[in-house]
Amino acid sequence: MITAPFEYARPGSVDETQSLLNKYGSDAKVIAGGQSLIPLMRLRLSQPTALIDIQGIPGLNEVRRDNGSVEIGALVRHVDIQRNAMLRESLPILVEMSNDVGDNQVRNLGTIGGVIAHGDAAGDYNAAALMLDAEIITNKRRHQARDFYRDIFTTALEHDEVVTAVRFPVSTGRFAYTKFRRRLYDWAIAGVAVQETGSSWRVGYVNLATTPRRGSAVEAALAGGASAADAAAQSGSDIDPTSDVRATAEYKRHLTQVLTVRTLQKATMAA
Ligand SMILES: Cc1cc2nc3c(=O)[nH]c(=O)nc-3n(C[C@H](O)[C@H](O)[C@H](O)COP(=O)(O)OP(=O)(O)OC[C@H]3O[C@@H](n4cnc5c(N)ncnc54)[C@H](O)[C@@H]3O)c2cc1C
Structure with missing residues (x-):
């Protein structure tokens, strides 16, 4: 598929980028690696009138x-x-x-x-x-x-x-990330991240709602001394998955519990 036509500009600074975005108006878009934007443009799901390419701006890759x-x-x-x-x-x-x-x-x-x-x-x-x-x-x-x-x-x-x-x-405590997908290189059907910070655990969920989610209920259960399995049982209130071609919402909820336990175990066993 071929993109709709667009203007192209390659600014040398962040200030210039902002000016160009204002000059071209609300349909202009920044482009960085193009790995999300270009596929959307090829499908014509996104049709920016101008692309402002920030790759040449010094200092943003440190x-x-x-x-x-x-x-x-x-x-x-x-x-x-x-x-x-x-x-x-x-x-x-x-x-x-x-x-x-x-x-x-x-x-x-x-x-x-x-x-x-x-x-x-x-x-x-x-x-x-x-x-x-x-x-x-x-x-x-x-x-x-x-x-x-x-x-x-x-x-x-x-x-x-x-x-x-x-x-x-800086986060140097025990951690683990489990990305559940059917094929290598796919996006996550569901992802669970855990990170120990001080004496508590942080939990994050990938692709289990319309936005990324924090596992606050699971974190609270862990802080209260719950086992990994009992804490993971709370994950249902942290997520809000929808059914799609790859899995039903019900399956994703079950998967999240299983993955939360496994990811906590992976983090603690790896230590
Ligand atoms: C086949 C495939 C598989 C992928 N799998 C995964 C995966 O498993 N996990 C994952 O996380 N990602 C995945 N991605 C997406 C990939 O991580 C992209 O790199 C990322 O989503 C967007 O980064 P980009 O630099 O390419 O942004 P672009 O595509 O250039 O831009 C994406 C959006 O962000 C805006 N934007 C970009 N940079 C800035 C900025 N500095 N300031 C303001 N706005 C900005 C753009 O205007 C655009 O709206 C996959 C992509 C492809 C094509």
């Missing part, structure tokens, strides 16, 4: 650690996350997730900023951002992840807002 946080530039690609030794130490759950995002082409082109801005509930990093209380940094403000994901493919970003970085707390 990863820094300071004061208990890790800041990952918006243009940092999945493959950069996979290969980053500091991230492997400071935020290993994200590295674990990056290993399983799409295929080599997707990992070589797709960016963390693109995943966050796209706001897909099936985007693995979105669950990590939510459960770890990450901060999404843009040209205009800092968003707390808990306030960022609004609805299906809908975030708190305004039209002329550009994600410049994502800031995660």
Whole structure:
């Protein structure tokens, strides 16, 4: 399929990107790796009048650690996350997730900023951002992840807002991520992430509602001393799956319980 026609601009700075977005109006879109946007354009589900290509903006592909946080530039690609030794130490759950995002082409082109801005509930990093209380940094403000994901493919970003970085707390406790899919390289039918922070656990759910979800009820049960199985039994109130071609909502609810137990076991056994 061929995309609808569009204008193309390659700004050299974030300020210029914002000006171009305002110049071309609300139908213009930022493009980073193009791994979500181009498929949508080819299907004509998205028909932006202009693409503002941010790949040439210097400084957006850096990863820094300071004061208990890790800041990952918006243009940092999945493959950069996979290969980053500091991230492997400071935020290993994200590295674990990056290993399983799409295929080599997707990992070589797709960016963390693109995943966050796209706001897909099936985007693995979105669950990590939510459960770890990450901060999404843009040209205009800092968003707390808990306030960022609004609805299906809908975030708190305004039209002329550009994600410049994502800031995660350094998270070195035990962790695990389970991505359930039928074929290698598929998106998750359901994903469960767990991360130990201090004496408690954080839980995140991928593709189990219209937005990424935090496993607050499961976390509370674990904090109260429940076993993994008893805590996982609470997952039903953390998610809101819908039936689709790959699984019914009922199946996904059952799957979530099973995966939550397995993921907690994986995290604690790996220690
Ligand atoms: C076959 C295939 C399999 C995939 N499997 C997975 C998977 O398993 N898990 C997963 O998480 N992802 C998966 N993806 C998506 C992939 O992770 C993309 O990299 C990601 O969703 C978008 O990143 P991008 O840089 O390509 O963004 P783009 O496609 O360039 O942009 C996506 C959206 O975000 C906006 N945008 C991009 N960057 C910014 C920014 N800095 N500021 C503001 N807006 C911005 C764009 O305007 C657009 O609306 C898959 C993609 C494909 C094609």
